[in-house]
Amino acid sequence: MRAKPHVDRPLARPPHMRASALMWLALAALLVAPPLVSAWLSPSGAPQGWLLACLAQTAAMIVFALSYNLLLGETGLLSFGHAVPAGLGALAAAHCFNRYAMALPLLPVIGGVAGAAVGALTACVAARRAGTAFAMITLGLGELVAAAAWALPGWFGGEAGVPIDRASGPALAGWSFGPDRQAYWLIAAWCFAACVAMRVLSRAPFVRLANAVRDNPRRAASLGASPARARAAMIVLGSAFAGVAGTLALINVELAAAESVGMMRSAAVLIATVTGGAGAFFGPVLGALVWVAFSVGVASLSRAWMLYVGVFFIVVVLMAPEGLAGLAARERATLARTGWRACVAPWCLALLAAISGSLAFVLAVQWAYAIRFGDDDASANAFAALSTHAQWSLGAAIGVFSAIAWLAARRASALRRARFGANVAHPEAQP
Template sequence: MDAAGRHLEPHAPESRGLTQWRRWPVFRLAPWLGLMAFLGLPPLVSAWLSPAGVPQGWLLACLAQAATMIVFALSYNLLLGETGLLSFGHAAPAGLGALVAAQLFNHYAIPLPLLPFVGGIAGAAVGGLIALVAARRAGTAFAMITLGLGELVAAAAWALPDWFGGEAGVAIDRTSGPAIVPGAAWTFGPDRQAYWVIAAWCLVASAAIYVLARAPFVRLANAVRDNPVRAAALGASPARVRATMIVLAAGFAGVAGTLTLINVELAAAESVGMMRSAAVLIATVTGGTASFFGPVLGALVWVAFSVGVASVSRAWMLYVGLFFIAVVLAAPDGLSGLMARQRAALARHGWRRCGTYWTMAALAASCGGFALVLAVQWAYALRFGDDDPGAWLGTLSTRAAAGLAVAIVALSALAAWTGWRARRAARALERLERVAPRKEAA
């Protein structure tokens, strides 16, 4: 019973424990600790297990791509999530920032650890030029302007080979830069030394974006996003706010592009193309724009597809598209929003009531996903033959092919049944949500 004399439904013991855990400082720092562990522990464990004491090269390459994509997605969320600006040309400041950094690194004595700072300044300058053209517009008009600017930069990359390097791009030698500390043993030639520079800049840039996202100016950008007319009536200039956010987002995009330059030692013309802009858009929307760590989660999912799945299947872009559609339909607020809703449901209803829904939903997703992968890999094996990693599926005997077809149908039927059970469990939780306020009012 509360102060007004109303009878309140007691929370489940599990929800009380979850609420207490969320009050601990470690719980609030858990995402940052997880990010640092993700970037730091795998190389250390790999070096400890290696006879030579050196981390695996493929592991460092994957982690470097993930670190770069994290910064790139967080910079994009300054536009999409904080300011409500959908950009189709965010790869332009990233690629141009990396290009400027590569040209300056090849002609001047710039230490490699300071190179992302140079790329960030160059990206911010590009963002200033974009803001001059696009900051007065929002919504569809802003998206179309950035699309046109992105295509303009991509066309210029091939039309000006002396500056952009043409098909070969602009290469750098990591060991050619001067050392920050004279006599230091780090030449940044080995991949592990370059990786620690990338990981350190990923953490620094992420922390800077986190602090920026909680600054009063970004709250003003949120007001411009939600109601620009009212923000203008209160004395703020929506165009200036958008322009500032474009410059800031482009600056961090330039840092991300320069981290890619450090990783592969090449500023390629493809880095300013539409494909990279689409990649950061998919990563940010998949992870969720309402949460700071949503784009981080989306970046990891994108790298898992573009590196992990792409290494075993040429249909990885098909899987990315299907997964993106599923996330947009099932969780418009992204994976982070879905996790937040499930965490809130757990706090209200406890493990027992949520367990049925989670179990059925997991079974439906697993069975449906497995059936889809089998069908797609089978189709690709029949179409491309030996060029596909799953080519053995195209050489199955008639009986084995019939068995595979039956397995796909059975898995699809099981996915449909468990999905129906999951929907019933979800409706039961929704009924509890509607009944709880009535009990409190009584």
């Protein structure tokens, strides 16, 4: 009997490659689909202005968070002054655009070069240090630049900042970039290109060297590598992409403000990166989406949005130290190992606890803000106008939601320990 000829079959893609491809498709869909759908639904055929502004802010924050992850995730450098290269890069780009006739699509290049120059100066001071020393040095440099922003109004523009007019530059293929939709497509293209560039860089050999310096700098030095040089290279690269992110924000709002180099912006990118997860490439992207959801969506509804950001950040750090992306990867691995039947009950109970606890906390905070600020807070007017009976009912509802959250959380934790083991229930206990 004749044997069948052997035919080579293409190997199936590993699961992590399929997940990476899906994440890239999701990022492209996030940048492209909403404006197209909005334009299709709009009678005028143009996307909504508020949607384009929100998406442009999201795109700039994605690049900003990924640039910070080159320091924190890839090199293990905790920086409290990452807003400095972003803000100074945007300021340099604004001055160049106002003084010279240059096309707007080239503006992020100017911001990236200026950010890299700022990163080189930072590396000269801080690259020989790591850990707490590096964090304190960057904090001092950030405060120094923030103080200089008000002492040098000719460069920083003072309280008014440095404005630009997008349409004042040369047109490109009939695009003046004055309309919001043209500026947005430029920002989206630069965002996707910067993400691809940082993904390619994350697989480069010198980034692997930076990973080795992050994990064990003494062993890397004993093998002939220079930890200071590896850190310096990553600081320059991270600062360059931060300058690109700052310039994308400049194109969106047409203003480079002095506050763009302040501590608040550095804290924002730190929260976004840690919340999303510094251990995965797309973790900072997820964290950027969460930050924009709070700073734009929640901020438009309540003046307590910063309180919600702080509490959410604390909960993520306590419950999922690896970030939201790491939590998703851990739960996906648990699902693959145990099957969906074992995961449904703990997941449903955890979701119930999260929803009930969030409702109780939001109701309590909004009620407290209504008592404190009264008519000054439009979002709290409904709580301020409650009768005495309604206030007692509201207090009871807060207590009920809190009890449900506590009981559901305890039951979910017990089920996870019983079905998956203690190490799965408490990931920080893993060796």
